[in-house]
Amino acid sequence: MRISITVNGDPVVQPVDPSDTLLSVLREQLHLIGTKWGCLTGDCGACTVIVDGRSVVSCLQTVGQIDGADITTIEGIAGRGRMMNDLQEAFVTHGAAQCGFCTPGMVVAAEQLLRDGVEPDGAAIREGLAGNLCRCTGYSKIIDAVLSVALARME
Template identity: 45%
Template structure:
């Protein structure tokens, strides 16, 4: 089947089997490997992306269901010149990642929160990220990172101290 949707601001069209998940289409069909596959049952949150601005589990959705939709993956967060999004910078600065496997899903869930709330409480951040499992950090540094990014974004400093992407995705 032919499916067309927008990914990180770019219109794409591809042939997929009807049973191909959106996660597999992104990873294998488009080479966007930042969307990680963990449990493949929608429990871990590693495959979280934004579909029309809302977080979804890409492992639970067929690619054909995304036809005509707008998809944002972790690769779409950084600027075209490689400048990291304030949330990505905060995850680095606050040590909000260790192995990095859960990070893309955490970033997408946190981005959704920060698009809706400019100053979330620690409790609210924890609630919003409760569907994303991390086995390494203990979550405190992740919550610190989201809070720091919220403060930076609210202050309008999202262009301050640009950081270049130097390989991989955060």
């Protein structure tokens, strides 16, 4: 089948096998490799993208289900013409990335959490990011980064 989707603001018409995952279409057909190929069982969150305003694990999302959807990947988080948004800047200033493998999924999941109006509270942010595993940082600096943006965006 052919799907028509919007990816990071751009319309995309793509021939796909509808039972393929969004992750494989993003990486192998659209060459958007910021979205990471992690556990493939929905546990690690490295493949998190936003589909119609909801964060999903793209490794389990079959593309036949999302014809017409509006998709944001890590490549589209900053918006056109910008290197990074405030959340990505905060990850840098707080030292919230080490090896970096989880970072795209972590940023995308955190961005949607912020858009959903998460309480500016460490526990709420931890709960909201429970589906994103990081083996390096111990999470504290990630939570600090997200918390700083949650507070800044309230002003």
